[in-house]
Amino acid sequence: MLAQAGGFQVNTQGQKALGMGGAFSAYNKDASAAYYNPGALSMLDSGRYISVGSTFLMPKTTFLSANTATVSEMESQVFFPSYLYAAIPVSKRITAGLSVNSPYGLGTKWEDNWEGRSVSQEVNLKTFYVQPTLSYRITDNFSAGAGLVYAYGDVLVRRQIGEINSNAKLTGTASGFGFNAGVFGKIQDELSFGITYRSNVNFNLDKGKATFTNVPASLSSQFPNQNFKSTLELPSTLSVGFTNRINQKILVAFEFNLTGWSSYDSLNFNFENAATPDSRAGRKYEDAMAFRVGTEYGHSDNLAFRAGLFYDETPVRDEYISPELPDGSRIGLTAGLSYKLSERFELDAAYLFEKVAERNAVTDITKTNVANVAGKYRTLVNGVGLGLNYKF
Amino acid sequence: MKRFLYLIPGLALSVLAVSCQPDIEAPDTNSADLNLTRYVAYGDYITAGFMNGGLSRESQQNAYPAILAKQFALFGAPATFEQPYFSGEGTPMMTLASENGAPAIRNSEEFVKLTLAECTGLPSLNKPYGGDLAKVQNFGVPALKIKQLKTPGLGNSANQNTAGFNPYFERILPASDNRSYLEVAGTSNPTFFTAWFGMSDVISYIMSGAACGTLPEEAEFTTEMNSLLDNLTKRQPNGKAERKGVILNLPSYEDFPIAYAPDLVKIQDDLRKQTGNSNLTIWVKVLKNMNVPSQGVDTVVVVAKDILTPKGRTTIGVQGHGLSKQHPLNSDEVLNYKEIQHLTARMNRYNVKITDIVKNPAFANMVIVADMKQLFGTLRNGVIYNGVKYDLSPVKGGVFSLDNFTLTPRGQAIVANKIIQAMNQEVLPKSPQFSGFGTKIPEVNVNDYPAMGL
Numbered sequence: 001m002l003a004q005a006g007g008f009q010v011n012t013q014g015q016k017a018l019g020m021g022g023a024f025s026a027y028n029k030d031a032s033a034a035y036y037n038p039g040a041l042s043m044l045d046s047g048r049y050i051s052v053g054s055t056f057l058m059p060k061t062t063f064l065s066a067n068t069a070t071v072s073e074m075e076s077q078v079f080f081p082s083y084l085y086a087a088i089p090v091s092k093r094i095t096a097g098l099s100v101n102s103p104y105g106l107g108t109k110w111e112d113n114w115e116g117r118s119v120s121q122e123v124n125l126k127t128f129y130v131q132p133t134l135s136y137r138i139t140d141n142f143s144a145g146a147g148l149v150y151a152y153g154d155v156l157v158r159r160q161i162g163e164i165n166s167n168a169k170l171t172g173t174a175s176g177f178g179f180n181a182g183v184f185g186k187i188q189d190e191l192s193f194g195i196t197y198r199s200n201v202n203f204n205l206d207k208g209k210a211t212f213t214n215v216p217a218s219l220s221s222q223f224p225n226q227n228f229k230s231t232l233e234l235p236s237t238l239s240v241g242f243t244n245r246i247n248q249k250i251l252v253a254f255e256f257n258l259t260g261w262s263s264y265d266s267l268n269f270n271f272e273n274a275a276t277p278d279s280r281a282g283r284k285y286e287d288a289m290a291f292r293v294g295t296e297y298g299h300s301d302n303l304a305f306r307a308g309l310f311y312d313e314t315p316v317r318d319e320y321i322s323p324e325l326p327d328g329s330r331i332g333l334t335a336g337l338s339y340k341l342s343e344r345f346e347l348d349a350a351y352l353f354e355k356v357a358e359r360n361a362v363t364d365i366t367k368t369n370v371a372n373v374a375g376k377y378r379t380l381v382n383g384v385g386l387g388l389n390y391k392f
Numbered sequence: 393m394k395r396f397l398y399l400i401p402g403l404a405l406s407v408l409a410v411s412c413q414p415d416i417e418a419p420d421t422n423s424a425d426l427n428l429t430r431y432v433a434y435g436d437y438i439t440a441g442f443m444n445g446g447l448s449r450e451s452q453q454n455a456y457p458a459i460l461a462k463q464f465a466l467f468g469a470p471a472t473f474e475q476p477y478f479s480g481e482g483t484p485m486m487t488l489a490s491e492n493g494a495p496a497i498r499n500s501e502e503f504v505k506l507t508l509a510e511c512t513g514l515p516s517l518n519k520p521y522g523g524d525l526a527k528v529q530n531f532g533v534p535a536l537k538i539k540q541l542k543t544p545g546l547g548n549s550a551n552q553n554t555a556g557f558n559p560y561f562e563r564i565l566p567a568s569d570n571r572s573y574l575e576v577a578g579t580s581n582p583t584f585f586t587a588w589f590g591m592s593d594v595i596s597y598i599m600s601g602a603a604c605g606t607l608p609e610e611a612e613f614t615t616e617m618n619s620l621l622d623n624l625t626k627r628q629p630n631g632k633a634e635r636k637g638v639i640l641n642l643p644s645y646e647d648f649p650i651a652y653a654p655d656l657v658k659i660q661d662d663l664r665k666q667t668g669n670s671n672l673t674i675w676v677k678v679l680k681n682m683n684v685p686s687q688g689v690d691t692v693v694v695v696a697k698d699i700l701t702p703k704g705r706t707t708i709g710v711q712g713h714g715l716s717k718q719h720p721l722n723s724d725e726v727l728n729y730k731e732i733q734h735l736t737a738r739m740n741r742y743n744v745k746i747t748d749i750v751k752n753p754a755f756a757n758m759v760i761v762a763d764m765k766q767l768f769g770t771l772r773n774g775v776i777y778n779g780v781k782y783d784l785s786p787v788k789g790g791v792f793s794l795d796n797f798t799l800t801p802r803g804q805a806i807v808a809n810k811i812i813q814a815m816n817q818e819v820l821p822k823s824p825q826f827s828g829f830g831t832k833i834p835e836v837n838v839n840d841y842p843a844m845g846l
Contacts (some may be wrong), residue, residue: 118779162780371779
């Protein structure tokens with residue numbers, strides 16, 4: 001499961017933020033503010049910033065079937081959601097920024113012949129968000145910023161049509177627009193706060209490609225290769241955080257997120273050919289909250305250590321737990337550090353461990369519109385991130 | 393310091409590489425106190441693995457007893473399940489072809505003959521099993537009727553082409569063996585068994601339009617089942633059963649796809665449209681009294697639910713046959729609504745009798761019921777299993793094979809799972825009709841079995 005946070009959110013968008021459990025909307029240390037809080041961008045120390053980085057995520061999921069008592073392991077995959085941020089002051093009060101990252105993603109892959117193959121064999125969703133941003137320092141203590149998001153998505157869905165032992169593969173790309181806005185304020189030098197709102201993004205997939213293989217000749221007219229339509233709305237997120245500098249060396253950050261997953265009600269694929277049965281799957285996600293706390297310890301001018309903790313609630317209800325995304329509420333522990341290699345270069349590193357609550361999928365064989373497989377899922381996620389910051 | 397920093401990503405990556413799979417506690421499975429060292433299955437068509445109107449080595453391998461045996465092997469039962477396999481080709485099977493874009497079923501003649509064997513008699517298959525009878529674990533005999541359980545010579549080729557001969561029983565037995573089915577079953581020494589009888593009687597009744605043998609009376613059914621179970625459970629002189637087993641009851645008439653074939657009223661409407669004769673009427677002979685055939689027949693106009701038998705499908709309309717009161721359809725050409733009512737009533741009573749048998753203190757908690765009536769009733773409305781839909785519609789439903797009475801491999805697996813579910817119920821000393829054996833045997837994945845070749 002690539003999804004590293006609730007639903008198919010990915011919150012590894014900056015190594016400093018990751019080291020602090022993701023509590024970063026009220027902190028500004030580098031160009032990742034373009035994503036975490038566009039308002040904070042204009043509060044960076046003078047200079048131009050560029051940050052790049054990548055997080056290697058290795059999730060592991062095990063499934064125990066309630067019917068056959070067999071254990072299936074999700075195929076191991078390594079994901080590396082990456083980012084690029086830039087912050088360039090254009091005037092005394094205005095800073096321009098750019099954020100390029102993948103805040104949503106999903107990758108679940110089961111063995112082609114596993115027990116739930118007619119529910120899901122593989123889902124792969126990648127997104128890329130490009131967000132040019134402007135941030136304005138209104139006073140020395142208060143700033144606001146906003147960016148326009150252009151989002152691009154790429155999806156792959158594979159499953160077996162078990163009735164006739166045929167295979168369906170759906171692929172497509174789509175794009176959409178959204179925005180990201182935030183305000184940032186300081187109360188004296190010790191306390192700062194941030195509020196960020198990232199809007200939902202609607203993807204309209206008009207020309208997806210459906211490929212059917214191994215279709216029996218007598219049914220080939222029902223399952224020709226064809227186009228399909230689908231829509232997917234990725235949710236909005238509201239973040240509220242504050243940061244308290246306890247002393248010269250130690251800082252503590254808190255954050256609350258509310259992700260509007262309830263917009264994700266169902267996932268439907270409408271096939272162009274009227275003879276091909278459309279696919280409709282209820283999702284009925286619920287809005288989900290996350291709580292984050294992080295700390296940073298400035299060991300020296302060159303070296304800082306970080307640690308964080310978060311609880312990320314799942315948007316997936318019990319009756320909709322499925323092998324496409326056997327999501328559960330998560331507890332995460334993070335650690336990180338930054339080391340200044342020179343005046344200009346700074347290296348960030350972070351480590352993440354997540355334990356996803358065990359989920360139990362229950363099926364009712366008489367509800368023929370719900371395709372699922374009954375059993376328990378357990379998931380662990382490990383991640384290591386590296387980032388490089390350049391200031392000039 | 394720098395060296396230390398280079399170490400960090402390396403260390404972290406190696407942690408990732410070895411990070412172990414989340415463990416999930418081993419599921420608790422067990423076979424309770426059952427002795428599964430020699431599981432033997434008794435029954436008729438479906439038990440034998442008969443499907444698409446025939447029997448072959450491949451279809452035998454997908455019979456529910458073979459599927460069950462595979463699960464029992466998880467608990468110490470032998471890995472091989474001995475069946476009277478065909479060494480070469482089996483008996484002819486129906487095939488699905490496309491005719492003008494519509495699916496058409498071919499080669500159904502042999503199956504029709506088999507269902508009418510009690511009337512017409514059948515020759516030997518000349519495909520003897522030849523293996524060691526003492527090792528056989530599947531005594532499913534297609535077309536074996538309840539009243540034939542004690543018939544001597546049923547498997548003796550000297551009796552071929554008579555009502556008292558079953559070619560599928562004959563191929564299992566050594567040459568010139570005169571023993572009845574019950575005598576053979578009595579020497580098969582199971583430690584655990586399943587029994588499913590009555591399906592042959594029902595199938596023959598429907599296919600012949602109630603014109604080939606009668607359904608057993610309730611008392612006869614009870615007597616035969618009791619004799620069988622006395623034998624299989626090795627009932628002791630003190631009246632107590634010694635071996636455990638499962639008895640399967642019967643589904644309903646409405647569970648067979650044949651119940652949804654166009655009825656004669658629909659056929660009459662179609663004929664009226666085709667001929668432009670709105671007065672065209674189909675007549676059929678119906679017994680005055682279902683329970684007393686000697687009272688003779690009435691000739692009546694067809695009504696809803698009356699369906700044609702395979703024979704009727706070939707004779708209707710030929711030289712006006714069936715289209716006037718003077719030339720009505722004969723009894724063996726129609727399964728009429730009265731016969732359906734009679735069949736339904738009998739099937740219900742058989743199921744009541746099966747419940748009574750397992751409530752009998754002699755068999756209570758030793759023989760349990762796997763409720764096929766409930767299972768097929770659920771299947772009728774459609775089910776979904778791991779994302780794959782099943783229902784009882786012909787061909788596409790995935791449960792019934794092309795002959796519309798016996799099951800596909802996946803249908804067999806669904807029955808096997810139902811038996812496992814029945815066994816996994818807890819032991820209920822006070823209500824033995826709902827009791828299980830308290831086992832925790834895993835089910836099979838129905839979708840792993842071959843799909844109907846469309």
